Amino acid sequence: MTMQSTVEIEAMPEQPQWARELRESARARFDKIGYPSTADERWRFTNVDAITRIEWAADGPTSDDINLDPFQIPDLDAALAVFIDGQLRADLSDLSGLGEGVVCEPLIEALSRTGVADRLGAQSATLTDGFTALNDASFGSGLYIEVQEGFAAHRPIHVLSLATSGDTPIAAHPRNLIVAGKNARVQVIEHYNAVSDEIVNLNNAVTEVFADEDAFVEHYLLERESERGYNISTLFIRQGARSVVHSHTVLLGGAIVRNNVVPTLAGEKAHCLINGLYVAHNEQHLDNQMRVRHAAPNCESRQYYKGIMNDKSRGVFTGRIIVDKAGQGTDAIQTNRNMLLSDDARVNARPQLEIYADDVKCTHGATTGRVDDEAVFYFRSRGLSEEVARAMLIYAFAAEGFDRMQLAPVRRLLAAEMIAKLPRAEGLSIEV
Amino acid sequence: MTTTEEVARISDERREYKFGFVTDIEQDFAPPGLDESTVRFISSKKNEPAWLLEWRLKAFRKWQAMTEPEWVFLPYGYPPIDYQAISYYAAPKAGPKSLDEVDPKLLETYEKLGIPLSETKTLLGIEGAAESPADARRPVAVDAVFDSVSVKTTFQKELAEAGVIFCPISEAVRDHPELVQKYLGSVVPYSDNYFATLNSAVFSDGSFVYVPKGVKCPMELSTYFRINARNTGQFERTLIIAEEGADVSYLEGCTAPMRDENQLHAAVVELVAMKDATIKYSTIQNWYPGDENGKGGIYNFVTKRGICKGDRARISWTQVETGSAITWKYPSVILQGDDSKGEFYSVALTNLRQQADTGTKMIHIGKNTTSTVVSKGISAGQGQNTYRGLIQMNKGAKNAHNYTQCDSILIGDQCGAHTFPYVDIRNQTATAEHEASTTKIAEDQLFYCTARGISEEDAVSLLVNGFCKEVFSELPMEFAVEANKLLAVSLEGSVG
Numbered sequence: 001m002t003m004q005s006t007v008e009i010e011a012m013p014e015q016p017q018w019a020r021e022l023r024e025s026a027r028a029r030f031d032k033i034g035y036p037s038t039a040d041e042r043w044r045f046t047n048v049d050a051i052t053r054i055e056w057a058a059d060g061p062t063s064d065d066i067n068l069d070p071f072q073i074p075d076l077d078a079a080l081a082v083f084i085d086g087q088l089r090a091d092l093s094d095l096s097g098l099g100e101g102v103v104c105e106p107l108i109e110a111l112s113r114t115g116v117a118d119r120l121g122a123q124s125a126t127l128t129d130g131f132t133a134l135n136d137a138s139f140g141s142g143l144y145i146e147v148q149e150g151f152a153a154h155r156p157i158h159v160l161s162l163a164t165s166g167d168t169p170i171a172a173h174p175r176n177l178i179v180a181g182k183n184a185r186v187q188v189i190e191h192y193n194a195v196s197d198e199i200v201n202l203n204n205a206v207t208e209v210f211a212d213e214d215a216f217v218e219h220y221l222l223e224r225e226s227e228r229g230y231n232i233s234t235l236f237i238r239q240g241a242r243s244v245v246h247s248h249t250v251l252l253g254g255a256i257v258r259n260n261v262v263p264t265l266a267g268e269k270a271h272c273l274i275n276g277l278y279v280a281h282n283e284q285h286l287d288n289q290m291r292v293r294h295a296a297p298n299c300e301s302r303q304y305y306k307g308i309m310n311d312k313s314r315g316v317f318t319g320r321i322i323v324d325k326a327g328q329g330t331d332a333i334q335t336n337r338n339m340l341l342s343d344d345a346r347v348n349a350r351p352q353l354e355i356y357a358d359d360v361k362c363t364h365g366a367t368t369g370r371v372d373d374e375a376v377f378y379f380r381s382r383g384l385s386e387e388v389a390r391a392m393l394i395y396a397f398a399a400e401g402f403d404r405m406q407l408a409p410v411r412r413l414l415a416a417e418m419i420a421k422l423p424r425a426e427g428l429s430i431e432v
Numbered sequence: 433m434t435t436t437e438e439v440a441r442i443s444d445e446r447r448e449y450k451f452g453f454v455t456d457i458e459q460d461f462a463p464p465g466l467d468e469s470t471v472r473f474i475s476s477k478k479n480e481p482a483w484l485l486e487w488r489l490k491a492f493r494k495w496q497a498m499t500e501p502e503w504v505f506l507p508y509g510y511p512p513i514d515y516q517a518i519s520y521y522a523a524p525k526a527g528p529k530s531l532d533e534v535d536p537k538l539l540e541t542y543e544k545l546g547i548p549l550s551e552t553k554t555l556l557g558i559e560g561a562a563e564s565p566a567d568a569r570r571p572v573a574v575d576a577v578f579d580s581v582s583v584k585t586t587f588q589k590e591l592a593e594a595g596v597i598f599c600p601i602s603e604a605v606r607d608h609p610e611l612v613q614k615y616l617g618s619v620v621p622y623s624d625n626y627f628a629t630l631n632s633a634v635f636s637d638g639s640f641v642y643v644p645k646g647v648k649c650p651m652e653l654s655t656y657f658r659i660n661a662r663n664t665g666q667f668e669r670t671l672i673i674a675e676e677g678a679d680v681s682y683l684e685g686c687t688a689p690m691r692d693e694n695q696l697h698a699a700v701v702e703l704v705a706m707k708d709a710t711i712k713y714s715t716i717q718n719w720y721p722g723d724e725n726g727k728g729g730i731y732n733f734v735t736k737r738g739i740c741k742g743d744r745a746r747i748s749w750t751q752v753e754t755g756s757a758i759t760w761k762y763p764s765v766i767l768q769g770d771d772s773k774g775e776f777y778s779v780a781l782t783n784l785r786q787q788a789d790t791g792t793k794m795i796h797i798g799k800n801t802t803s804t805v806v807s808k809g810i811s812a813g814q815g816q817n818t819y820r821g822l823i824q825m826n827k828g829a830k831n832a833h834n835y836t837q838c839d840s841i842l843i844g845d846q847c848g849a850h851t852f853p854y855v856d857i858r859n860q861t862a863t864a865e866h867e868a869s870t871t872k873i874a875e876d877q878l879f880y881c882t883a884r885g886i887s888e889e890d891a892v893s894l895l896v897n898g899f900c901k902e903v904f905s906e907l908p909m910e911f912a913v914e915a916n917k918l919l920a921v922s923l924e925g926s927v928g
Binding site: 028041195325328337338340341342343344345346347348349350351352353354355356357358359360362363364365366367369 | 503827857859
């Protein structure tokens with residue numbers, strides 16, 4: 001992928017000077033660091049050569065005739081923004097019904113709004129990462145979501161990115177900025193999907209979340225790309241005092257997927273939940289990298305990530321808790337549990353702590369194993385077939401994460417999706 | 433428990449670092465600098481056979497093409513090492529043979545360090561050891577390495593009767609070349625990593641242990657490393673081979689004088705355990721740590737690795753790391769034989785401005801292999817303490833299991849504790865569990881102790897000892913007592 005094919009800064013629509021500078025400095029940053037290599041410790045287990053070898057286009061022919069029904073979340077009453085191959089389709093979107101005090105519009109149209117200049121790139125530019133720099137340089141599609149002080153969005157916002165272009169491999173750089181003012185409340189679902197499993201595409205997405213004092217933000221990443229597609233998603237979160245942010249990630253699709261979650265707890269008594277599940281089969285490669293920074297006193301963070309790997313797939317988990325000197329009274333927990341379903345599957349786990357304050361409680365745990373034979377035996381002794389017993393146990397392993405999600409329709413959809421992906425679980429029906 | 437009075441006494445006796453003295457003795461030096469002639473000089477000094485010189489030169493050429501690794505996590509960093517400013521060989525001039533011939537200054541040095549080179553005394557002169565009747569006069573064979581050479585190995589006769597070979601490695605090269613040639617570099621290849629390759633080129637001395645089939649070594653073996661000379665590096669090489677069914681326990685201790693400049697210690701230790709053999713390797717590392725501003729101290733960059741070659745072999749590493757300005761080492765086990773077992777027990781303490789990046793690697797290859805990792809990190813002062821470890825289960829490691837626990841405590845708000853484990857599982861029957869926690873000393877426990885009239889310093893020492901107990905219980909008794917004291921002294925001044 002060359003910069004020319006994805007970034008035409010000059011060709012961007014009218015934009016303020018600061019946005020131009022942000023792009024240009026990001027471009028310089030990218031020119032300097034380039035794509036990550038496995039020599040970079042953070043990318044040690046994920047080789048992106050397969051992505052960089054492809055000749056990506058910024059856009060291509062898209063079809064007008066798209067049936068969105070299979071990509072809706074059943075029973076979910078949500079505002080909907082639809083991006084087809086990286087381009088916003090207002091005709092397919094419905095951003096109404098969010099209520100007073102809520103702004104939800106294309107990011108590119110929001111650049112002159114108050115506060116946007118200070119926030120856009122404020123978190124992403126601090127990370128030395130090629131893909132993030134590329135997004136900083138190329139941002140165009142994506143939403144600006146702002147909930148003003150004291151307001152709550154009446155409906156969740158479903159941001160659906162659909163890949164449809166079968167002939168031209170398209171690289172998109174979705175960029176969202178979510179701002180929750182004091183005491184504000186919002187739920188956002190970032191959803192990546194493809195119309196067929198033959199599509200080769202790249203979504204290199206960056207979302208920055210700013211949660212002011214006492215705000216509540218729930219963010220979902222549903223990654224259901226084509227199994228020939230690629231997804232690099234980076235979620236930055238900056239939390240004010242007493243704010244609560246929940247991040248849920250479910251990785252199901254994609255050939256190579258990288259999911260970065262980078263929260264900074266910058267205000268006292270903030271709480272951050274990072275909940276994730278990655279389910280891989282065939283030769284999928286799903287990589288998760290968390291970097292939770294406690295920069296203020298008495299904050300809490302909870303990381304719960306689970307992986308299920310089948311066939312020749314590979315799962316990667318890197319979680320780092322960083323506690324600054326200012327982070328006295330930190331209470332941080334991180335767990336990563338993995339289940340291998342085949343002898344060719346592989347998992348790399350790196351649960352890490354980096355602690356500079358003494359009055360802290362930080363723990364992490366990582367386990368890897370397979371379905372417990374004794375539990376299977378228990379089920380079989382009660383008349384269940386081995387297949388169903390295994391499927392149920394695998395499902396139960398994963399289900400704990402679903403319970404932390406507030407939106408029941410999302411939970412139900414994911415449970416069904418996951419079951420569909422499990423081996424020999426056709427006969428299994430589970431009420432969620 | 434070591435009480436405050438004891439600590440105060442010990443510290444008063446030897447203000448701060450108690451082994452910081454210098455022995456004034458005539459020494460032979462290689463001129464500072466490193467090129468092929470240095471390698472040839474060391475080899476000729478030791479009258480080495482041609483194959484060993486060739487091996488050293490191969491390593492040296494490889495080393496020239498390598499660059500110093502940068503991935504180590506040292507928040508304070510360290511100034512670049514000038515490899516041309518180091519002298520790679522320093523030896524006391526008089527080559528001693530029997531105890532009577534050993535330079536009295538050397539005897540005095542080891543006497544001061546608590547290491548008896550006379551076979552009538554027990555190790556370290558530890559009160560606890562002498563008082564307990566069961567263990568009184570339990571002999572420990574000692575190989576004393578002074579800068580680049582071994583000055584004395586005790587109990588060689590008794591060991592020879594049991595069939596055990598315990599001697600300086602330079603002697604082994606002369607007397608048992610077939611064994612050395614077969615095993616040297618078989619676990620840590622000459623090209624393994626920057627510091628191991630450097631060691632392969634310039635290693636000076638170290639210990640060699642060979643325990644034949646079915647023999648349980650009749651006594652603890654021990655090597656005491658002492659850096660004395662200025663501007664030298666110590667590059668010792670230790671090789672331990674336990675044949676089928678053999679059993680050996682080996683201890684290692686180290687000290688160095690207090691100096692403002694940093695000195696490099698880049699050792700290599702290789703362990704080979706055949707079928708049903710057991711090797712237990714314990715280290716108490718107390719190199720000079722530098723001062724509270726981070727000036728001086730030893731760079732302890734060591735490669736230690738063992739291989740469980742045969743079925744049911746067992747290798748156990750225990751380390752207590754309290755010294756060195758920088759400790760950078762990962763005693764590892766390759767679990768090749770089926771049902772073999774690897775263990776790693778570690779206490780690492782960083783005080784002053786010390787930095788440690790240490791841990792282990794367990795590479796599971798054979799079926800039903802198990803490994804246990806228990807790491808306790810203590811950070812005080814401005815110390816930065818990092819655990820880094822790798823658990824790898826290969827495809828063939830059916831039903832392999834690992835349990836890892838790493839706990840850290842922080843004393844004071846100027847220090848750091850970090851944990852970077854790597855888990856790499858490549859088959860579904862393998863299981864790995866990793867747990868880690870970082871906390872400060874529990875205030876309720878501290879309160880409980882102080883409420884009962886124990887001073888705060890004693891209480892901290894008591895709690896830290898309790899925290900380390902799992903590791904200390906793995907140490908041979910004499911060393912456990914020493915480790916306890918060392919910890920108390922190293923912690924001194926970190927409260928309040």
